[in-house]
Amino acid sequence: MNCNVTLLKKFDIIQNKALRIITGAMCSTPINAMQCESCIPPLILRRIQLASNFCLKLISSDNKSVMDRILPPQSFQMSSTPPPKISGSELISGHTPELLRIAMNIYELSINIYKAKPWPLYKTNFVILVNKPYNILRDKINNQMELNQLMENKSYYKLYTDGSKSENGVTSAFYDPQLQMVKSHKIDNNSSIFTAESYAMLLALQHIKNIYISSDILILTDSKSLLMALDNNSQRYNLNYIIYNIRKIVYEICQLTGKIINFLWVPSHCGITGNEIVDCAARNGFDADHSSLMKIPHTDYQAAITHDLKRLWHEYWNIASTQKGKWYATIQGSPPAKPWYTHKNENINNRKFITILNRLRFGHCHIPTHLNRLNLIPSAACSHCNEEPAADLEHLFMKCRKFGLQRLVMVSDLQAASDSVPQSLQDLLRDFKFFKALYTFVVTTIGTL
Numbered sequence: 001m002n003c004n005v006t007l008l009k010k011f012d013i014i015q016n017k018a019l020r021i022i023t024g025a026m027c028s029t030p031i032n033a034m035q036c037e038s039c040i041p042p043l044i045l046r047r048i049q050l051a052s053n054f055c056l057k058l059i060s061s062d063n064k065s066v067m068d069r070i071l072p073p074q075s076f077q078m079s080s081t082p083p084p085k086i087s088g089s090e091l092i093s094g095h096t097p098e099l100l101r102i103a104m105n106i107y108e109l110s111i112n113i114y115k116a117k118p119w120p121l122y123k124t125n126f127v128i129l130v131n132k133p134y135n136i137l138r139d140k141i142n143n144q145m146e147l148n149q150l151m152e153n154k155s156y157y158k159l160y161t162d163g164s165k166s167e168n169g170v171t172s173a174f175y176d177p178q179l180q181m182v183k184s185h186k187i188d189n190n191s192s193i194f195t196a197e198s199y200a201m202l203l204a205l206q207h208i209k210n211i212y213i214s215s216d217i218l219i220l221t222d223s224k225s226l227l228m229a230l231d232n233n234s235q236r237y238n239l240n241y242i243i244y245n246i247r248k249i250v251y252e253i254c255q256l257t258g259k260i261i262n263f264l265w266v267p268s269h270c271g272i273t274g275n276e277i278v279d280c281a282a283r284n285g286f287d288a289d290h291s292s293l294m295k296i297p298h299t300d301y302q303a304a305i306t307h308d309l310k311r312l313w314h315e316y317w318n319i320a321s322t323q324k325g326k327w328y329a330t331i332q333g334s335p336p337a338k339p340w341y342t343h344k345n346e347n348i349n350n351r352k353f354i355t356i357l358n359r360l361r362f363g364h365c366h367i368p369t370h371l372n373r374l375n376l377i378p379s380a381a382c383s384h385c386n387e388e389p390a391a392d393l394e395h396l397f398m399k400c401r402k403f404g405l406q407r408l409v410m411v412s413d414l415q416a417a418s419d420s421v422p423q424s425l426q427d428l429l430r431d432f433k434f435f436k437a438l439y440t441f442v443v444t445t446i447g448t449l
């Protein structure tokens with residue numbers, strides 16, 4: 001974050017050029033509007049994201065020598081309260097947040113992080129890494145009948161596991177139908193659903209390890225991704241540490257009992273009684289609170305970082321749009337989840353369509369008022385009807401006498417697109433379903449923008 005400002009400026013220029021190519025915008029179009037339209041945030045936000053992820057990884061790796069340089073212990077003694085979150089107004093004013101401040105914010109966020117030195121991969125016994133003493137029955141069940149037969153097979157000791165994440169919190173639950181036992185555990189709210197499902201599996205396996213079992217074991221889960229992680233034998237350094245713990249305990253159970261552990265994916269909400277019971281347990285309350293006991297893998301915090309960056313971009317946009325891109329801000333109130341031109345539609349293959357609509361939405365296009373404002377033409381008068389002294393978009397679309405016939409076609413197209421057609425051009429430019437009609441009007445009248 002403490003980089004040469006001149007060098008950073010060069011990157012900004014490259015990004016601006018790329019944004020103009022992507023959106024087809026004119027040179028005069030404000031940068032903040034292009035960023036919003038293309039869903040590509042300012043580079044400062046990208047740098048904050050990279051710095052945040054770096055700090056997260058560093059805290060997780062528990063690397064004291066690097067940590068002490070970035071997060072010196074005295075910085076905690078100096079202030080008992082963490083520094084305030086970075087705000088949009090700071091970024092607008094050109095202030096670049098220091099790495100220490102980002103690190104302290106991340107430290108505060110990830111108080112319950114799983115710390116590992118070395119990474120879990122290197123702590124796991126080699127025998128466990130190369131052996132897979134369990135079966136994943138995913139591909140061996142061909143139809144409902146085979147599934148029912150397996151479910152009714154009394155020779156298996158069955159267990160159901162489930163994880164749940166909602167605004168009420170995150171829970172991991174398992175159900176043992178043989179002992180009629182259901183256990184639900186609350187875990188940290190920052191946990192991902194994958195972690196909740198994995199932890200539920202780990203708890204079920206710990207339960208098995210503590211009781212005497214004389215038959216093979218069948219564990220049923222509705223998490224396909226968990227079984228895939230167990231199946232593909234991935235040995236990435238940043239793989240969720242709970243997966244390594246699951247593999248370790250499975251290995252231990254196999255060594256102790258000589259029994260085989262089978263995993264099976266069952267779809268949720270399909271009327272399988274055991275699945276419904278464990279799902280209900282995961283959703284409604286908990287028996288034990290493991291929120292501080294169970295540590296969170298560092299990757300789970302990335303969702304919170306992304307969420308905070310969205311908040312920061314919205315703040316940045318709200319302030320920046322009061323200065324630049326005011327017309328565009330009346331159409332697009334906040335950065336969208338994805339650009340409108342990435343929707344699947346036959347028109348969007350057409351580059352001209354995207355350019356014309358983007359220019360209309362930006363309000364920066366080849367029309368007399370705008371070209372005159374840029375001192376490119378001497379007069380802002382309408383060259384088509386010679387009546388209007390200031391030919392803006394409103395005039396061309398709604399009033400110009402030269403285009404009466406094309407306007408009738410446009411109105412008919414707009415009415416075909418929706419039962420309620422808005423009256424203002426901004427409202428029309430807000431809704432994707434009207435774009436085709438507006439595009440046809442431009443192409444059949446002034447030709448291009």
Ligand SMILES: [Zn+2]
Pocket residue numbers: 382383384385386387388391395396399400401402
């Ligand atoms: Zn006119």
